[in-house]
Structure formats: structure tokens, C-alpha cells
Amino acid sequence: MIRPVILMFILMTASLKSYAAEPGQGPQLQAYFQAGLQSLKNNDMNGAVNAVMKIKQIDANDIRGYFLAIQVLWKMQKLPDLIWEIERAEKSGIHNPDLYKQKILALFLVDGFMATYDALDGLEKTLRDEQEQKL
Amino acid sequence: MSGAVQSLQGVPRRNWAVIFFAFILFTVAFLGLYQRHASISGSWKFLINDRDDYQFWSITKGTTHTPTDDGNPYYFEEKGRTNTLPYTSPQIIGTLAKIFGIPVLSFFPVWHIGLPFISWLVMTLALCRFWKYSFMKSAVITLAVMAVLLNLRSTAQGSFYRYSRPGDALCFLFFWLSYVFNPVKSRLLQAGTLVSVFITTAMNPMIALMGCLATTQELLWQKWVSKNEEKARLLMLVFAAAFVSGLLYTGYVALHFSKNPWWFTMFANEKKFVGQMADTMRRQYVRPEWPSIVWFCALCAALGWSRFKQKCWTAFDRLIFLVFFMRLFFSNLQLLFSANFQMAQHVYYFIPIEFFCLLAWLNEKMPAVARSPFFLKTEKFLFPAVGFAAFAVLFTPVSFFIWNLNFLDPSNYRVIDEAVLYFSMTPMIVFILAACCRFESIKRELLNRKTLACFIAGALISGYWAYPIPNRPYLQNFPFARAYAWLNENAQKDEVVLSAPHNRTFTDYLILYTDLKTFISPYGEYMSKRKQNPNNIFRFTLYTNLLYGSLDKVQFQDLKTKEEKLSHLKLNYVLLERDTPFAENVQRELSGYVKQVYGDQRCLLYKIVLPPQSLKS
Numbered sequence: 001m002i003r004p005v006i007l008m009f010i011l012m013t014a015s016l017k018s019y020a021a022e023p024g025q026g027p028q029l030q031a032y033f034q035a036g037l038q039s040l041k042n043n044d045m046n047g048a049v050n051a052v053m054k055i056k057q058i059d060a061n062d063i064r065g066y067f068l069a070i071q072v073l074w075k076m077q078k079l080p081d082l083i084w085e086i087e088r089a090e091k092s093g094i095h096n097p098d099l100y101k102q103k104i105l106a107l108f109l110v111d112g113f114m115a116t117y118d119a120l121d122g123l124e125k126t127l128r129d130e131q132e133q134k135l
Numbered sequence: 136m137s138g139a140v141q142s143l144q145g146v147p148r149r150n151w152a153v154i155f156f157a158f159i160l161f162t163v164a165f166l167g168l169y170q171r172h173a174s175i176s177g178s179w180k181f182l183i184n185d186r187d188d189y190q191f192w193s194i195t196k197g198t199t200h201t202p203t204d205d206g207n208p209y210y211f212e213e214k215g216r217t218n219t220l221p222y223t224s225p226q227i228i229g230t231l232a233k234i235f236g237i238p239v240l241s242f243f244p245v246w247h248i249g250l251p252f253i254s255w256l257v258m259t260l261a262l263c264r265f266w267k268y269s270f271m272k273s274a275v276i277t278l279a280v281m282a283v284l285l286n287l288r289s290t291a292q293g294s295f296y297r298y299s300r301p302g303d304a305l306c307f308l309f310f311w312l313s314y315v316f317n318p319v320k321s322r323l324l325q326a327g328t329l330v331s332v333f334i335t336t337a338m339n340p341m342i343a344l345m346g347c348l349a350t351t352q353e354l355l356w357q358k359w360v361s362k363n364e365e366k367a368r369l370l371m372l373v374f375a376a377a378f379v380s381g382l383l384y385t386g387y388v389a390l391h392f393s394k395n396p397w398w399f400t401m402f403a404n405e406k407k408f409v410g411q412m413a414d415t416m417r418r419q420y421v422r423p424e425w426p427s428i429v430w431f432c433a434l435c436a437a438l439g440w441s442r443f444k445q446k447c448w449t450a451f452d453r454l455i456f457l458v459f460f461m462r463l464f465f466s467n468l469q470l471l472f473s474a475n476f477q478m479a480q481h482v483y484y485f486i487p488i489e490f491f492c493l494l495a496w497l498n499e500k501m502p503a504v505a506r507s508p509f510f511l512k513t514e515k516f517l518f519p520a521v522g523f524a525a526f527a528v529l530f531t532p533v534s535f536f537i538w539n540l541n542f543l544d545p546s547n548y549r550v551i552d553e554a555v556l557y558f559s560m561t562p563m564i565v566f567i568l569a570a571c572c573r574f575e576s577i578k579r580e581l582l583n584r585k586t587l588a589c590f591i592a593g594a595l596i597s598g599y600w601a602y603p604i605p606n607r608p609y610l611q612n613f614p615f616a617r618a619y620a621w622l623n624e625n626a627q628k629d630e631v632v633l634s635a636p637h638n639r640t641f642t643d644y645l646i647l648y649t650d651l652k653t654f655i656s657p658y659g660e661y662m663s664k665r666k667q668n669p670n671n672i673f674r675f676t677l678y679t680n681l682l683y684g685s686l687d688k689v690q691f692q693d694l695k696t697k698e699e700k701l702s703h704l705k706l707n708y709v710l711l712e713r714d715t716p717f718a719e720n721v722q723r724e725l726s727g728y729v730k731q732v733y734g735d736q737r738c739l740l741y742k743i744v745l746p747p748q749s750l751k752s
Contacts, residue, residue, distance in 0.1 A: 097683075101679070101683060104679060105679075108675055108679075112657065112660050112661070112664075112671075113655065113656075113657045113660045113671075113675055114657035114660070114661075116637075116679075117609075117637060117638075117641065117657075120636070120637040120638075120679075120682075121608065121637075121638070124636060124637075124715065124716055124717065127716035127717070128716040130716075131716050
């Protein structure tokens with residue numbers, strides 16, 4: 001009886017190894033997202049799929065995160081460059097309220113009001129910064 | 136009935152003391168946990184921190200309305216709409232609140248203390264009556280498992296503590312399964328099981344499916360394999376109850392299908408969405424969930440070997456097979472139907488049952504393993520090897536299974552796949568069980584009262600301490616308490632309030648603390664997602680353009696003037712947090728159309744005042 005138990009442990013260890021993803025994925029989510037958007041822009045479907053699957057690994061139990069990512073990447077083909085535009089701008093440190101507004105609309109169309117909260121937070125922060133600068 | 140009374144009278148005083156102690160324990164745990172929430176929100180009145188919990192209490196509130204509008208309690212335009220799928224627990228609480236005239240949130244502490252307490256009590260009684268452990272042992276095992284679950288890095292943490300699901304039905308499923316694998320001729324236990332069958336089905340049909348399959352499996356087993364006619368007869372009664380409860384549930388859904396089938400719309404959308412995917416993406420989406428498959432195969436291999444050695448299938452063998460078959464099935468539903476219908480995301484409902492089964496099954500098998508000649512010959516190497524595996528798993532960022540070990544890599548908050556969770560935990564469980572079987576002194580030390588008490592206390596303290604508390608902007612320092620008091624005194628029932636900024640619509644206490652409706656809510660949007668429902672788009676467009684200060688520019692159908700837009704859907708008040716950069720825009724946009732009726736240091740409340748001709752009748 002002990003042999004199959006040992007075999008089971010070997011299987012477990014092997015399975016864990018094969019399943020292992022990179023550590024510290026939390027902050028990498030955005031990077032994968034960017035990579036996926038960039039791939040779509042370059043018509044590289046394989047790259048986009050890879051990015052989605054990496055996002056899925058991070059948020060395996062979060063249906064919203066998963067679907068949001070997959071839907072955004074998929075529907076991006078139809079929504080004219082709205083989201084990646086703002087992602088690119090954000091990355092380069094430009095926080096333009098108009099771009100946020102476009103992103104909020106795009107996210108709403110893709111996944112509803114709930115999906116827009118983070119972008120609305122971003123817009124709120126940008127406006128707050130602008131108002132503080134004026135003062 | 137008299138049997139039940141006699142049973143209660145026969146309960147020793149010491150057991151009552153244990154039950155009372157458990158109640159106090161869960162009360163203290165509630166206060167400790169929610170003290171953290173209260174310090175974030177700024178008040179003990181605002182404790183909801185989870186969107187599912189919020190939806191639960193909203194539906195509860197909807198049940199108190201006349202007519203009932205649990206199908207969408209948020210929007211005035213959806214008033215009177217009921218749900219297609221029953222949400223039994225909030226409906227029960229809402230009905231109680233309505234009958235006794237109590238505010239729904241008064242039930243919040245009762246629910247969050249009562250749910251883990253009742254779960255503990257029912258599972259303890261099931262262990263005691265069916266699995267023949269003493270009451271004390273059952274109480275300790277149940278409490279220890281619940282305490283350990285709190286510390287696991289998975290969705291298991293919330294099993295008995297968040298929202299209604301899965302906690303509201305889990306203990307009843309536990310009772311049901313316990314009876315099915317240990318059927319006894321006792322009217323009290325039979326009645327308890329039948330009640331459990333109906334409650335489980337009504338509360339959560341997904342987990343009731345496990346009970347139905349277990350009943351069918353055991354009925355066939357007793358009838359044709361064991362040829363135990365008496366047990367088969369007892370199980371036939373449970374089978375009939377499961378069949379009737381399933382029929383009643385299906386009948387309810389069929390009768391209410393036209394009411395608000397938003398769940399079905401969501402499922403249909405998922406299927407449609409998969410159909411629209413590019414081939415490469417579909418192949419990636421519709422793929423096997425390997426950890427659950429590998430885990431199930433490993434389990435089957437171990438079960439096969441155990442059968443080969445012991446020449447029989449024990450109740451635990453059959454139970455663990457069924458329990459993990461359910462995981463395999465739900466995790467890989469996409470292979471059968473192209474879409475998974477969110478089942479893989481909800482398999483965590485089964486974790487407490489799976490965890491109990493795994494512990495019990497390993498505990499049953501380990502003595503035989505520890506006595507085997509091979510084990511005795513190689514134990515000098517096996518113990519260090521398994522111990523090392525347990526240690527290595529625990530300190531590897533991808534496989535650590537104790538939530539508190541997040542400090543190893545604070546950025547890694549990925550929830551572990553539960554099949555991987557079992558792979559990760561098993562070496563440690565096996566190590567401890569093997570050590571207990573092999574060395575009497577270790578067993579004596581570990582099962583010592585003081586050691587157990589310290590372990591459970593430590594697990595409970597660390598579990599509650601580490602329980603993740605979201606600290607998002609929408610939960611912080613809730614500003615509208617006094618405005619709600621004003622609205623309760625001055626507003627008419629069912630008037631509509633728009634809360635701003637967006638953060639305050641996420642966990643909007645308005646509908647919970649007043650009898651008013653909200654103008655926009657992400658949950659209201661979900662629950663009104665039907666074909667050709669333009670109101671959702673209108674609400675979003677009006678709301679965001681109000682925040683942006685561009686209400687004039689927005690185009691919607693044939694609405695041209697601001698008056699027409701503000702009166703298209705019912706809107707009576709605008710509740711605005713002072714400290715938001717959107718405040719200026721909102722005030723400018725509404726200037727001339729509103730009158731300020733209330734204000735304090737945190738918020739402003741405006742009443743919409745439109746020219747009479749623009750108001751809808």
C-alpha cells in the first residue's frame with residue numbers, strides 16, 4: 001500500500017512543478033494586459049491569447065477579472081483603439097481626462113458599469129491633481 | 136416531537152456548556168473581525184465590504200417591499216419584479232424582517248454570528264450521531280476544521296463567513312451526506328435528514344446535486360452490491376425526498392421564468408461569447424482543468440490500491456470518490472458544453488466537505504500504511520522526505536497554502552487553485568497522521584487537551600486576524616449617514632436618489648437604510664440586463680456626463696434639453712459627497728434645476744425641481 005502513496009507524492013510534486021507560474025504575479029497583471037493589447041494592435045493573435053492565459057492564471061478564481069480581460073482583448077478588435085490608447089498614455093505618465101472618458105465608455109460597452117470603477121477612480125484622481133495644481 | 140424533546144433533555148450539561156462556549160466564541164470573532172470593517176467605514180452601521188454580501192442584503196430588503204421586488208430592489212422602474220431563481224436565505228430573512236417590522240440590517244450580526252455557529256452545531260451533531268464520535272471529539276474536530284479553513288489560501292476562507300453561499304446550506308448537506316453513508320432507523324434522524332434535503336435544495340441547488348448523486352450512488356450500492364434491503368429502504372425515502380425537492384425547485388423556476396431570468400441571460404451570453412471567439416482563443420478557453428484531473432487520477436489510483444489491499448470499499452472510499460468527482464465534473468464542464476457557466480469558479484463551495492473527507496479518508500488509511508512492512512523498513516527515509524516535501528511546499532510562493540504566509544511575497548495575492556491546494560496540503564496532513572500512527576508519544580502530545588486548545592485558539596486568532604479586509608475607496612469613511620436620516624424624515628417612499636461620486640454607488644446603503652430607490656447601481660444593472668433594455672445605457676450616460684459636466688453635449692434617443700434628460704427616468708434627489716473633484720461639475724450642471732435641501736460637512740443633498748411641463752406623469 002505504501003508504494004502507491006509514494007507514487008502519489010511524486011505525482012503531486014511533478015504536478016505542482018508543472019503548474020507553477022512565476023511568483024509575484026500581482027503587479028504583472030498590468031504588464032500582461034499591456035502585452036495583450038500590443039499584440040492585438042500588431043494583429044498577433046497568439047501573443048494576445050498568451051497574455052489572456054497568463055491573466056487567467058493570475059485571476060483563476062475571479063470570473064470578472066478573467067472575463068473582463070478576455071472580453072476586452074477580444075472586443076478590442078472592434079472598439080477602435082480606445083483602450084490601448086489610454087493604457088499607453090497612462091504608461092507614459094500622461095493622464096488625460098478625455099482619454100479616461102473614452103476608456104470608461106469602452107469598458108462600459110464591453111462589461112457594464114461595474115467594469116468602469118477603476119477607470120473612474122483614475123479620472124477622479126487626475127481631476128483632483130489638476131484642481132490641486134490650480135490652487 | 137416528543138422524541139426530540141426527550142433527546143434534548145438527555146443532553147449532558149457539559150455539552151450545553153460547550154455549545155454556549157462556541158456561541159460566545161463566534162460572537163467574539165464577529166466583533167473582532169467587524170471592528171476592522173467599522174474602523175474603515177467609520178461606523179458600525181456600515182459593515183458591508185463584499186459585493187455579494189451587499190447584493191444579499193439588497194435582495195433581503197427587496198423582499199420586505201410590497202409588492203416584493205427582490206428581482207431588482209435598486210431601480211424604481213423595476214419595482215415589483217421578482218427573481219426567477221429563488222434566493223432562499225435573503226427571502227427568509229426579508230420575510231422575517233417584514234413580519235416583525237425590523238430593519239433588515241438588524242439581522243446582519245445575527246446572520247454573521249449565527250451562520251458559523253449553526254454550521255458548527257449541525258456538523259458537530261452529524262459527526263456525533265452518524266460517524267459515532269463523542270460529542271466533545273465532534274465539537275473539537277468541527278471547530279478545528281473551521282479554524283483551519285480560515286487560514287487557507289483559497290476561497291475556502293469565506294465558506295462560513297461571507298455572504299449566504301455556501302455557508303447557508305453546507306451544514307445541511309453535511310448532515311444529508313452523513314445520513315446517506317450511515318443510514319439508521321431513527322425517526323428523529325430521518326426527519327432531520329429530510330428537512331436537510333429540502334433546505335439544501337432550496338438554498339443552493341448546486342451543492343444539493345452532490346447530495347442527490349450520493350443518495351443515488353448509496354441506494355444502488357446498498358441494493359445491488361451490499362444487498363442490504365433495510366438500508367436500501369431507508370435510502371429510498373431520502374431519494375424520494377431529493378426527487379420531490381428537485382421537482383419543486385424546477386417547478387418554481389419554470390413558474391417564475393418570465394419574471395427576471397438574469398442568471399440565464401448571463402449563462403446564454405457566456406455560451407454565445409465562446410461561440411464568437413477566434414478558434415485559437417476558444418481552444419485555450421475550452422480546455423481541461425488539469426490540476427483537478429491529475430488530483431482525481433491520483434485519488435483513483437490510491438483508492439484502487441486500497442481496494443486491492445483491503446478487499447472492500449469503505450464508506451469513506453465511496454464518499455471521497457463522489458466528492459472529488461464533483462470537483463472534476465464542475466471544473467471541466469466546458470469540455471462537455473463549450474462553456475463552464477461559472478461552475479469552476481464556484482466549486483469552492485465544496486471545499487469544507489472535501490477537506491473533511493480528505494482528513495477522514497487519510498485518517499482511515501494511515502494506520503494500515505504505517506503498519507505495512509515496506510513503511511517500517513523505509514520510515515527512516517520516508518519521514519524526512521515527506522516532511523521536507525511539506526516544508527518545501529509551504530515555503531514555495533506558488534504552492535504555499537497558508538494565507539498568512541503571504542508575507543513571503545506580499546505582492547502575490549493569487550488565489551490558489553483548489554486542486555493544487557489539496558496537492559499542497561496532503562504531505563503535511565500525511566506527515567502528521569503517519570507520525571501519530573507510528574509514535575504513540577506524538578499522538579498523545581498532539582491530542583492532548585492543552586495542545587488542541589492552543590492549536591484551535593491560535594488558528595482562530597490568526598485566521599480572523601488574516602481574514603482579508605478590502606480597503607477600497609468605496610468602503611472608506613462613509614459620508615451619507617446624516618443625509619439618510621434626513622431623507623427618512625422628509626422624502627416620499629420610492630423616490631429616487633442619485634449618489635455621487637461613483638464610489639458611493641458600489642456599496643450604496645441608501646436602499647438598505649431608507650425606503651428609497653437608487654438611480655444607478657452596478658447590481659441594478661446586472662439584474663435588469665435583458666434584451667433591448669436601453670435604460671441601462673441611459674442611466675450610465677446621464678450619470679457619467681453629470682460627473683464630467685457635459686450633460687448638454689450628450690445625445691440620447693430624442694432627448695434634447697436638460698429637463699427632458701433629467702425627467703426621462705424618475706429622479707428626485709442628488710446626494711453628493713463634498714470631497715470629490717466631480718462636485719463642481721455636478722453643481723454646475725444641475726444649477727437652476729435643483730434646490731439644496733440638506734447639507735453637512737461631508738455631503739450635500741439636492742432636490743430636483745423641474746418646470747411642471749417637463750415632468751412625466
